[in-house]
Amino acid sequence: MTQQASVTTQEIAPEQLCIGLYVHLDLPWSAHPFTFSSFKIKDLGQIATLQSLGLERIRYSASKSDCAPLALPPRTAEPAAPPAMALADDPALKLKRERLERMAAHHAKVAQCERELLSSGRAVKSITQNLFAKPKEAYAEASGLISGLAASMLVDADVAIQLMADKVGGEDVYHHSLNVAILSMVLARELKAPPAAMQVLGLGALLHDIGKADLPERVVRKSTPLTAAEAVVYQMHCEKGVAIAQAMGVGPEVRAIIEQHHECSDGSGYPKRLSGTQLGLLVRVVALVNAYDNLVNPLDPRRALTPHEAMSVIYGQRRAQFDNLVLTTFVRSVGIYPPGTVVNLSNGTLGMVLSVNSSRPLKPTVLVYDPAIPKDGAIVVNLEEEPEVSVATTVKPADLPADVFDYLSPRRRTTYFFNTEGGT
CATH class of the missing domain: 1.10.3210.10 (Hypothetical protein af1432)
Structure with missing residues (x-):
């Protein structure tokens, strides 16, 4: 994969979330505790956190998911309020x-x-x-x-x-x-x-x-x-x-x-x-x-x-x-991935290596492309802190879509x- 193609998504209720769904959060990056705004759910703790965000609907990608969402249970009453813990108190946030x-x-x-x-x-x-x-x-x-x-x-x-x-x-x-x-x-x-x-x-x-x-x-x-x-x-x-x-x-x-x-x-x-x-x-x-x-x-x-x-x-x-x-x-x-290398991460995100980790060369620090975040505030991710994410392939800058090239600015x-x- 050399560029991020548009992904078809569908909307579901928070109650339909399950492990293996690939979700997309329509929130400012600073308003949720996850490293990436799009990711595959890996445990029940993430589901609980997602359900506490107060979103009425959550987008997911069927093509990137391991399973289908849960069936929506019949509603006999008003839905329960989100968990009492305020997001401001979330350690991850x-x-x-x-x-x-x-x-x-x-x-x-x-x-x-x-x-x-x-x-x-x-x-x-x-x-x-x-x-x-x-x-x-x-x-x-x-x-x-x-x-x-x-x-x-x-x-x-x-x-x-x-x-x-x-x-x-x-x-x-x-x-x-x-x-x-x-x-x-x-x-x-x-x-x-x-x-x-x-x-x-x-x-x-x-x-x-x-x-x-x-x-x-x-x-x-x-x-x-x-x-x-x-x-x-x-x-x-x-x-x-x-x-x-x-x-x-x-x-x-x-x-x-x-x-x-x-x-x-x-x-x-x-x-x-x-x-x-x-x-x-x-x-x-x-x-x-x-x-x-x-x-x-x-x-x-x-x-x-x-x-x-x-x-x-x-x-x-x-x-x-x-x-x-x-x-x-x-x-x-x-x-192995010197600074300036454009990479496709294992979660489908594109980024550019900023600095290397000499003790763990497969885990560099990467500037991540996210169109929802302004270029001047782009996410910088140390892959050593993200055990679930790794470099999948390298990408020639010439193969990047124009908007991604401009965002990452490979020189x-x-x-x-x-x-x-x-x-x-």
């Missing part, structure tokens, strides 16, 4: 209100992350523009940016990976560098890298493509396959990057990352076809993350893979090119950013 508060905090963090991402993107652009005119200043600015990111990662117990909107208008080059830096640091954190190594890694990842600034634009920005001659020119960005880094005053460990980020563990990379232990651990981290982000964010957006597809390609088809420890740790830290380009004020 209190939990939902707490969840609403967490969702509001989450949306505030997203806004903060977007501001920080924009600021960091401007910093990367400034660094790139100053590579030749002010190399020392560019290096100082890069060091400051990475120090701020590294410090936040080292003090936070659980840094959430946030999906942000990339900026259009040629900014993708700068955000690719930022993506690679951030995801490399996330991966290094899982590998228990010490603070000094985190700083070296972040700088190397941020500056890994600086050699492209000394290449013809027609080669760097070409979205179609390079000719053999163009490929030779393109591969020179590694050695040109080292020369620029030397002028900036960059140390040898960072220069190694810049020079070797296209090398592969199986010796199939460039410029020197190094392999295995000839590559340092930090180089192996950046090589993997760079390859992943290039699949998700190619110059030609039409060739872009979803995060889940990119992970599948790397793990299933290109595994030999990357260090096994680094690759398995990357899968664990970024997730044309994917950028990961973590909130420096703490995890979610």
Whole structure:
């Protein structure tokens, strides 16, 4: 299933509810205690809660139900009043209100992350523009940016990976560098890298493509396959990057990352076809993350893979090119369903993965599509807290109906950013 088709529903009285019916609640999300407004009844407690909502009629979907509703009993008197317990006292509804508060905090963090991402993107652009005119200043600015990111990662117990909107208008080059830096640091954190190594890694990842600034634009920005001659020119960005880094005053460990980020563990990379232990651990981290982000964010957006597809390609088809420890740790830290993956949940709901759960990779946090809830207040569900719901399939954003695409806003380009004020 790649999209939510319209579902035919019928109305029944609350007395006809039974386990196995798939019901739809025509109430504001905050007015009932359930996580989803449409769901299959699984126990008598849910029936009691549904009957206490005061609804005269409840919609259900026969095609999604396991059984037919109960027959309506003959009425000999006025129906009994709903249970005396007010909904305001329902523990489940209190939990939902707490969840609403967490969702509001989450949306505030997203806004903060977007501001920080924009600021960091401007910093990367400034660094790139100053590579030749002010190399020392560019290096100082890069060091400051990475120090701020590294410090936040080292003090936070659980840094959430946030999906942000990339900026259009040629900014993708700068955000690719930022993506690679951030995801490399996330991966290094899982590998228990010490603070000094985190700083070296972040700088190397941020500056890994600086050699492209000394290449013809027609080669760097070409979205179609390079000719053999163009490929030779393109591969020179590694050695040109080292020369620029030397002028900036960059140390040898960072220069190694810049020079070797296209090398592969199986010796199939460039410029020197190094392999295995000839590559340092930090180089192996950046090589993997760079390859992943290039699949998700190619110059030609039409060739872009979803995060889940990119992970599948790397793990299933290109595994030999990357260090096994680094690759398995990357899968664990970024997730089987990386942020930005559009998913179809087992209850038929569509959503988009916002952040991963490294201890339970099959249970990410998902932004849920619900047309009854305004987009700016969209439900955020941690699947670890919903044992009955799981990811059923992944969905290509292009296959989404227009209204769902607009609601979830899966980005044309994917950028990961973590909130420096703490995890979610």
